[in-house]
Amino acid sequence: MGRRDSEGEADARARACLTAVAPPGDPWLGAMLAEHGAARVWAELAAGAPPPPVPAGEDQEPPPEVADMLRRRWRTWSTAAGRVDPDGLLADSAAAGIRFVAPEDPEWPGRLDQLDLPGGRRSHGLWVRGRGDLRNLCLRSVAVVGARAATSYGTHVASTMAYDLAESAVVVVSGGAYGIDGAAHRAAAAAGSTVVVLACGLDVDYPRGHAGLFAEVARTGVLVSERPVGTAPRAPDFLVRNRLIAALTPGTVVVEAALRSGALNTASHAAELNRVLMAVPGPVTSALSAGCHLLLREWQAGCVTCAEDVVAQVGPLDAVPPGPGPLRVRADLDPDSARVLDAVPRTGAGPAVIAVASGVSLEVAMRSLGLLAAAGMVERCASGWRLPR
Amino acid sequence: MGRRDSEGEADARARACLTAVAPPGDPWLGAMLAEHGAARVWAELAAGAPPPPVPAGEDQEPPPEVADMLRRRWRTWSTAAGRVDPDGLLADSAAAGIRFVAPEDPEWPGRLDQLDLPGGRRSHGLWVRGRGDLRNLCLRSVAVVGARAATSYGTHVASTMAYDLAESAVVVVSGGAYGIDGAAHRAAAAAGSTVVVLACGLDVDYPRGHAGLFAEVARTGVLVSERPVGTAPRAPDFLVRNRLIAALTPGTVVVEAALRSGALNTASHAAELNRVLMAVPGPVTSALSAGCHLLLREWQAGCVTCAEDVVAQVGPLDAVPPGPGPLRVRADLDPDSARVLDAVPRTGAGPAVIAVASGVSLEVAMRSLGLLAAAGMVERCASGWRLPR
Numbered sequence: 126m127g128r129r130d131s132e133g134e135a136d137a138r139a140r141a142c143l144t145a146v147a148p149p150g151d152p153w154l155g156a157m158l159a160e161h162g163a164a165r166v167w168a169e170l171a172a173g174a175p176p177p178p179v180p181a182g183e184d185q186e187p188p189p190e191v192a193d194m195l196r197r198r199w200r201t202w203s204t205a206a207g208r209v210d211p212d213g214l215l216a217d218s219a220a221a222g223i224r225f226v227a228p229e230d231p232e233w234p235g236r237l238d239q240l241d242l243p244g245g246r247r248s249h250g251l252w253v254r255g256r257g258d259l260r261n262l263c264l265r266s267v268a269v270v271g272a273r274a275a276t277s278y279g280t281h282v283a284s285t286m287a288y289d290l291a292e293s294a295v296v297v298v299s300g301g302a303y304g305i306d307g308a309a310h311r312a313a314a315a316a317g318s319t320v321v322v323l324a325c326g327l328d329v330d331y332p333r334g335h336a337g338l339f340a341e342v343a344r345t346g347v348l349v350s351e352r353p354v355g356t357a358p359r360a361p362d363f364l365v366r367n368r369l370i371a372a373l374t375p376g377t378v379v380v381e382a383a384l385r386s387g388a389l390n391t392a393s394h395a396a397e398l399n400r401v402l403m404a405v406p407g408p409v410t411s412a413l414s415a416g417c418h419l420l421l422r423e424w425q426a427g428c429v430t431c432a433e434d435v436v437a438q439v440g441p442l443d444a445v446p447p448g449p450g451p452l453r454v455r456a457d458l459d460p461d462s463a464r465v466l467d468a469v470p471r472t473g474a475g476p477a478v479i480a481v482a483s484g485v486s487l488e489v490a491m492r493s494l495g496l497l498a499a500a501g502m503v504e505r506c507a508s509g510w511r512l513p514r
Numbered sequence: 515m516g517r518r519d520s521e522g523e524a525d526a527r528a529r530a531c532l533t534a535v536a537p538p539g540d541p542w543l544g545a546m547l548a549e550h551g552a553a554r555v556w557a558e559l560a561a562g563a564p565p566p567p568v569p570a571g572e573d574q575e576p577p578p579e580v581a582d583m584l585r586r587r588w589r590t591w592s593t594a595a596g597r598v599d600p601d602g603l604l605a606d607s608a609a610a611g612i613r614f615v616a617p618e619d620p621e622w623p624g625r626l627d628q629l630d631l632p633g634g635r636r637s638h639g640l641w642v643r644g645r646g647d648l649r650n651l652c653l654r655s656v657a658v659v660g661a662r663a664a665t666s667y668g669t670h671v672a673s674t675m676a677y678d679l680a681e682s683a684v685v686v687v688s689g690g691a692y693g694i695d696g697a698a699h700r701a702a703a704a705a706g707s708t709v710v711v712l713a714c715g716l717d718v719d720y721p722r723g724h725a726g727l728f729a730e731v732a733r734t735g736v737l738v739s740e741r742p743v744g745t746a747p748r749a750p751d752f753l754v755r756n757r758l759i760a761a762l763t764p765g766t767v768v769v770e771a772a773l774r775s776g777a778l779n780t781a782s783h784a785a786e787l788n789r790v791l792m793a794v795p796g797p798v799t800s801a802l803s804a805g806c807h808l809l810l811r812e813w814q815a816g817c818v819t820c821a822e823d824v825v826a827q828v829g830p831l832d833a834v835p836p837g838p839g840p841l842r843v844r845a846d847l848d849p850d851s852a853r854v855l856d857a858v859p860r861t862g863a864g865p866a867v868i869a870v871a872s873g874v875s876l877e878v879a880m881r882s883l884g885l886l887a888a889a890g891m892v893e894r895c896a897s898g899w900r901l902p903r
Contacts, residue, residue: 408797418795418817418819428817430798
């Protein structure tokens with residue numbers, strides 16, 4: 126995943142440890158990280174020191190009851206930090222095939238930086254499992270979400286849509302649950318790659334019945350979570366996880382959703398983040414389509430009936446997401462990517478040809494091409510990949 | 515239906531005869547009627563005279579081939595006019611329980627004047643059958659239309675929606691066909707009144723299997739057509755009829771429609787006339803919901819799942835439609851309506867109380883109240899009807 130300098134390494138290591146003590150997206154922690162850097166925050170936490178100050182907002186100092194709550198929160202984290210063995214955490218993760226991706230790493234999905242909104246609960250770091258490259262996979266992606274207790278209609282539509290999206294080289298992102306999520310992942314994995322966003326540790330395989338599916342996903346796609354190895358899922362974490370699904374993709378499709386449901390929660394995150402929100406209609410007699418019809422009735426979501434509709438509504442998916450990407454100049458490239466770049470002809474070639482020409486495996490070539498595309502250094506064309514004109 | 519003066523009587527009689535020779539909505543005929551009045555146009559046609567001139571538009575004189583086409587059209591009408599027996603036409607109609615309503619008559623639905631758009635094909639007169647008052651019924655109305663070859667899902671939704679609309683005192687307007695139309699009419703008739711808009715003569719009962727339904731509709735609602743008694747339906751007439759369905763109501767709901775269908779034709783008329791267009795979602799796997807999903811996907815129609823959604827989207831239905839109504843002053847009232855008006859208290863009363871107080875039957879009271887409401891002389895209130903404040 127590219128190389129980190131020693132400062133980047135210390136930052137990533139501290140962020141990895143922080144995922145074991147603080148909940149994902151905590152805004153106060155985010156403010157501290159932005160002000161002092163993860164390495165210092167972690168060091169003070171592990172040393173039992175008081176919380177480093179964050180710049181006062183418009184309201185200046187927080188009122189006493191808030192300050193007191195924050196002090197107690199810090200003490201809880203500090204106690205937990207005392208029990209964290211950083212080397213052990215990273216070793217256990219590596220043993221389970223899980224890597225840590227920090228915001229400065231090349232694999233970090235640029236779209237997550239758009240979580241830096243008021244109340245957006247930005248992500249402090251991601252655990253990733255699987256052979257795919259998270260940033261590459263998310264470039265051309267769509268979230269397909271819906272009810273766990275889906276109907277056969279819903280799972281049929283989710284499967285067909287996800288398969289057709291994957292065949293169009295669009296990566297399907299979802300939450301790994303039973304029902305719509307599972308149907309979407311399974312069909313997408315059959316035709317391409319998929320991204321599973323979990324609320325638990327990536328070795329936990331929740332739900333249990335999806336352990337086989339998750340192993341299959343890991344072969345070409347990725348599983349991603351803000352929680353470290355061994356973390357069991359808890360109810361509130363699913364809602365925090367949903368913001369990640371919406372943020373990773375340019376558009377979210379709700380296939381089936383009851384009126385109060387996690388899928389509508391994901392939809393509201395997508396709307397807040399200015400993502401393209403889409404809903405699949407269904408029988409008005411089905412309670413599991415009521416959430417979709419609510420979104421359509423209130424003109425919050427566009428109506429989509431198939432993968433083609435989804436691609437038409439999301440718009441061009443090949444564009445590099447906005448924001449400063451980590452790879453911009455040739456000097457930043459890791460050796461493999463530099464060799465792959467040298468092998469990409471102006472007129473375009475397929476990944477296999479490029480792999481042979483650059484002397485790397487097809488897998489490495491694919492990953493490097495994704496990174497290079499994210500950096501705008503290569504672009505897709507009819508025959509595969511070419512240098513930009 | 516109110517009284518006509520002798521000029522109004524001659525105009526209505528001429529228009530009735532014209533329905534037997536010229537197709538509904540002919541724009542050239544409309545221009546002649548506006549310029550010379552129906553009585554003169556009919557007299558010249560019946561006498562075999564040349565067509566009276568219409569004011570030249572922006573293009574001044576029509577090009578020779580158009581002028582020639584119009585001359586031939588006039589000759590066809592003139593030949594047909596020679597075979598029309600005006601007294602016989604009106605007598606046959608009356609014998610079949612069919613009356614003629616001209617644009618100056620109190621029963622004329624004011625919304626039809628909005629057909630006077632470029633290409634709107636204004637109506638030159640309506641044949642009406644049934645005890646209801648067309649204008650009164652259309653005041654609080656919604657069109658519910660859809661496929662003839664409807665699915666059981668579609669007929670179920672159409673029935674439920676139409677029944678609930680009728681229970682909310684909203685009149686359901688539709689085209690009398692098998693499938694969605696029939697289901698909507700039948701359910702609406704069970705709970706209230708309905709308006710059937712036909713493309714054939716009102717004694718023809720097309721489709722045949724709906725003869726019983728049409729007789730039932732006539733007991734409280736109306737059937738309406740621009741074609742005189744004895745006219746068999748022809749394919750192009752259904753499309754011309756569809757504009758009438760859209761124009762009579764403030765909103766049109768498409769329950770089920772294939773991608774190329776009469777229901778989408780009605781929908782496009784509704785959109786052109788700035789009516790509220792609504793579509794019912796259904797399974798994306800159903801070809802008969804594809805037309806509805808097309809309207810939703812292109813943001814042409816609002817998504818509705820039940821009668822409540824329809825009422826919310828159409829907005830206030832009690833408002834008197836725009837345009838100069840024929841009844842504005844007390845002196846214009848027929849004797850029954852004048853007595854009913856005298857019996858309406860400022861504080862409001864139900865129709866039965868008003869009927870007893872005015873010494874007319876409940877049926878006459880209801881009809882008069884509708885006309886008075888259309889003229890803005892009474893208004894609805896919690897207890898029934900009252901004088902405006």
